[in-house]
Every structure is written in structure tokens, then in C-alpha cells.
Amino acid sequence: MKAAVLVQAGQPLAIEDLVIDTPGPHEVLIRTAACGLCHSDLHFIDGAYPHAVPAVPGHEAAGIVEAVGSEVRTVKVGDAVVTCLSAFCGHCEFCVTGRMALCLGAETRRSRGAPSRMSRPDGTPVGQMLNLSGFAEQMLVHEHACTAIDPEMPLDRASLIGCAVTTGAGAVFNACKLVPGETVAVVGCGGVGLAAINAAKIAGAGRIIAADPLPEKRELAMKLGATDTVDALSDTATAEIVEMTKGGVDHAIEAVGRPSSAALAVGALRRGGTATVLGMMPLTEKVGLSALDLLAGKKLQGAFMGMNRFPVDMPRLVDFYLRGMLDLDTLIAERIPLERINDGFETMRGGHAARSVVVFAQ
Incomplete structure (x- = not known):
């Protein structure tokens, strides 16, 4: 072979x-x-x-x-x-x-x-x-x-479920356990981040903010369900997210793998909000919460591979695609x-x- x-x-x-x-x-x-x-x-x-x-x-x-x-x-x-x-x-x-x-x-x-x-x-x-x-x-x-999986599923699109979609969607469904109406910010609009945005739309998020430095990635995010976008490298990115949500988001998902993007995710949280880090960072890096973040009840978690239960999750994601809810073509x-x-x-x-x-x- x-x-x-x-x-x-x-x-x-x-x-x-x-x-x-x-x-x-x-x-x-x-x-x-x-x-x-x-x-x-x-x-x-x-x-x-x-x-x-x-x-x-x-x-x-x-x-x-x-x-x-x-x-x-x-x-x-x-x-x-x-x-x-x-x-x-x-x-x-x-x-x-x-x-x-x-x-x-x-x-x-x-x-x-x-x-x-x-x-x-x-x-x-x-x-x-x-x-x-x-x-x-x-x-x-x-x-x-x-x-x-369902044999009707096109296998080129099914392959994405093996990592990017399972990780991004799994973070929303399994790790965040998003409640309809809650607000979400996704930092990084690559495959994982875009899948998280699409899943947040499926889960009924009230507002979905996509943060990425590239305009074309922000455009893709809007197509997949984002309601708002910000330039992730802007000095005012955190303030913009806090302002448009009147206090910060319930969930922030980091999908890049950089300490600065994790800091943006934590900074965008409202009191009691949760930041979920998905990106693979350099092994020597650390991310954390300040004492003020802890006093505000903020939480920080990892979600390896979206904390999947893949024999159950993957067939469901395939079904979402076949029913027109999950956009893998984009x-x-x-x-x-x-x-x-x-x-x-x-x-x-x-x-x-x-x-x-x-x-x-x-």
C-alpha cells in the first residue's frame, strides 16, 4: 500500500x-x-x-x-x-x-x-x-x-468527524453542556473552532461570537452559525466581546493552542463562566486563572477530543449531517x-x- x-x-x-x-x-x-x-x-x-x-x-x-x-x-x-x-x-x-x-x-x-x-x-x-x-x-x-456509521454518509465528509468535528462539537455537547440561550465565544476558526460554532448553533446558543484574525475565517464562521465576529488579535477583542454580551459569555472555547488565545477566552467570560481549552499548546506552556477570576467564579477546563464517547457521538453527528443540521461541506x-x-x-x-x-x- x-x-x-x-x-x-x-x-x-x-x-x-x-x-x-x-x-x-x-x-x-x-x-x-x-x-x-x-x-x-x-x-x-x-x-x-x-x-x-x-x-x-x-x-x-x-x-x-x-x-x-x-x-x-x-x-x-x-x-x-x-x-x-x-x-x-x-x-x-x-x-x-x-x-x-x-x-x-x-x-x-x-x-x-x-x-x-x-x-x-x-x-x-x-x-x-x-x-x-x-x-x-x-x-x-x-x-x-x-x-x-450510516452507509449513506459521504466518506470524505465523514472523515472530518474523526477529529475536528468530534473535538469541536464534543466540547459544546459534552464538556460545556451548553444550555439553549447561553452565549458562546470561539477563539480560532480552523476546523475545530468552526465545528464548535456549528454545534453551538445546533444546541441553540443565544449568541455565538467568532474570534479570528483572518477576515475569510470570520466569514466562514458566520456561514456556520456565528452571530458576531471580532479580530482575535485586536487589542480591544476582549472588551468588544464583553461589551456586546453585556458582561461576557457563558462559555468560551479556545481552538488555537496559544496562551494568548486562552487568555482571550478567559477574559471574555462573564461571572461564573467556563473556558474550555482544546488547542494543542507547546508542552512547556501553562494557562490559568487569576485570583480575581476565581473570585468571579470563572472555571477553566480541558476537553481532550471533545471528551467524546465516539461510538455514540459519531453516528449522531452523521445523522445531524444527513438531516442538514451539521454543515461539513463548508x-x-x-x-x-x-x-x-x-x-x-x-x-x-x-x-x-x-x-x-x-x-x-x-
């Missing part, structure tokens, strides 16, 4: 022919249909987040099940599926208390010393990134890293073949478009 391989951090991905293993117990072999380019991938490619190489990135994917190993019970050959990097064991403390996204169950990963799922033709092991490796024509994953800026993946990441570095999606020949 062809795959995009990270050979060395800071270098473009290399298109290589790799060999993929057959499914073991609880494993699913998927023919990849599409995989979105996520900023998280870029963190690994650029070396901001360390990872052993060579490895195949990509984690926002959808495809068709080609084969299943013994013990697989949740999907079958021919199913359309979406993958998710937050694989779950189903019986640890986090899983049984409904926080599946926090599961660290080792049984969803191959044990130390077991053969790699992927290798070069000469036998050199190639690592699987985030348990998925979606920038490849095939994926071999644990059955608890994918879920079946999120896709371009569809590209695997051979143009480095061009797609260059587009991402420019920051002016929403999502690029690699589409594989079927």
Missing part, C-alpha cells in the same frame, strides 16, 4: 510503498477512503511534539472495513467506519465513569515486542502514529478505535490525492483555508 511517511521531523512527508499486517484479535483492517489534514499532524511533522520515526501520521479518517480479526464484535466486513485516536478499553475507571476519551488502556495497542503493524518491503518497522496512521491506503486498528476547502499531501500542509501553514482532505482512489 502507499502511505505518507514521516522520516524525519522538519522534513516533508515521503510517499512510500509499505506492507501492512493481517488483523490480529480485536483488530480491523480498513480501506481508507479519506483522511483530513489536522494541525495536530503538523505539530508532529514539524517536531513540536516528539514521536519516534519513521512513522505514518494521520488520524482524521474514514473508510470501509476489508477484514476483521478474531473476537471482533462491533464492526463487520463492508461497514463504513470513522476512526478515532481516543481508543478505549471499555472497563477501566475512566471508561466505566463515562470519560472514555481519557482511557489509557494498553490493550488497545500492540504489546511491547509485538511485530509492527506496518513495515517497509525490506522489513524495517514503520510506526503507527496515534494508533491509526490514516495517511495510508489501508489502516489496521483496534476495533475500539473505529465505529460503524469545512472542506480542498480535496487532494495522497501525492499532494505536502502541498496540503503548506496550505495549512498559510492559515487561510479550513480543511484539506486527502481522498484515496477506491
Whole structure:
């Protein structure tokens, strides 16, 4: 199979022919249909987040099940599926208390010393990134890293649900538990932020304020449900949000991964409001609340992957799309073949478009 391989951090991905293993117990072999380019991938490619190489990135994917190993019970050959990097064991403390996204169950990963799922033709092991490796024509994953969806769902749009939409919408539905009529500010209008805006509209938010420095991103936000926009880099951005909401928002969602954008989210809160940080920040950075923020009852939380329960959440998001409520078409800026993946990441570095999606020949 062809795959995009990270050979060395800071270098473009290399298109290589790799060999993929057959499914073991609880494993699913998927023919990849599409995989979105996520900023998280870029963190690994650029070396901001360390990872052993060579490895195949990509984690926002959808495809068709080609084969299943013994013990697989949740999907079958021919199913359309979406993958998710937050694989779950189903019986640890986090899983049984409904926080599946926090599961660290080792049984969803191959044990130390077991053969790699992927290798070069000469036998050199190639690592699987985030348990998925979606920038490849095939994926071999644990059955608890994918879920079946309605076969009517277009798979290029379904791929976005694997990360950006699950994270952004999940923050609204699962972490914020937004009540209809509450006000929301979203800082950063990339794929995750735009999905959060769309979800806030679905949830019945009274006012949705999109903060981004780029006019074209703010325009996309209005199309997806924002009622107001501000320039996130303006010196008056916080004051503008507080003024237009007469005291601040109930929920502020940070979807960039910078301390300054987290500070904007906290500053935009009303008394008792909650800031939810989704962006991947440099590992040495810290964000927090001042003593005055604490006196005002403000809260700060993370929401890894939208705190999803993806076997339930993803089919619901698919249903939202099929019923015309979730706008995934607007999120896709371009569809590209695997051979143009480095061009797609260059587009991402420019920051002016929403999502690029690699589409594989079927």
C-alpha cells in the first residue's frame, strides 16, 4: 500500500510503498477512503511534539472495513467506519465513569515486542502514529478505535468527524453542556473552532461570537452559525466581546493552542463562566486563572477530543449531517490525492483555508 511517511521531523512527508499486517484479535483492517489534514499532524511533522520515526501520521479518517480479526464484535466486513485516536478499553475507571476519551488502556495497542503493524518491503518497522496512521491506503486498528456509521454518509465528509468535528462539537455537547440561550465565544476558526460554532448553533446558543484574525475565517464562521465576529488579535477583542454580551459569555472555547488565545477566552467570560481549552499548546506552556477570576467564579477546563464517547457521538453527528443540521461541506476547502499531501500542509501553514482532505482512489 502507499502511505505518507514521516522520516524525519522538519522534513516533508515521503510517499512510500509499505506492507501492512493481517488483523490480529480485536483488530480491523480498513480501506481508507479519506483522511483530513489536522494541525495536530503538523505539530508532529514539524517536531513540536516528539514521536519516534519513521512513522505514518494521520488520524482524521474514514473508510470501509476489508477484514476483521478474531473476537471482533462491533464492526463487520463492508461497514463504513470513522476512526478515532481516543481508543478505549471499555472497563477501566475512566471508561466505566463515562470519560472514555481519557482511557489509557494498553490493550488497545500492540504489546511491547509485538511485530509492527506496518513495515517497509525490506522489513524495517514503520510506526503507527496515534494508533491509526490514516495517511495510508489501508489502516489496521483496534476495533475500539473505529465505529460503524450510516452507509449513506459521504466518506470524505465523514472523515472530518474523526477529529475536528468530534473535538469541536464534543466540547459544546459534552464538556460545556451548553444550555439553549447561553452565549458562546470561539477563539480560532480552523476546523475545530468552526465545528464548535456549528454545534453551538445546533444546541441553540443565544449568541455565538467568532474570534479570528483572518477576515475569510470570520466569514466562514458566520456561514456556520456565528452571530458576531471580532479580530482575535485586536487589542480591544476582549472588551468588544464583553461589551456586546453585556458582561461576557457563558462559555468560551479556545481552538488555537496559544496562551494568548486562552487568555482571550478567559477574559471574555462573564461571572461564573467556563473556558474550555482544546488547542494543542507547546508542552512547556501553562494557562490559568487569576485570583480575581476565581473570585468571579470563572472555571477553566480541558476537553481532550471533545471528551467524546465516539461510538455514540459519531453516528449522531452523521445523522445531524444527513438531516442538514451539521454543515461539513463548508469545512472542506480542498480535496487532494495522497501525492499532494505536502502541498496540503503548506496550505495549512498559510492559515487561510479550513480543511484539506486527502481522498484515496477506491
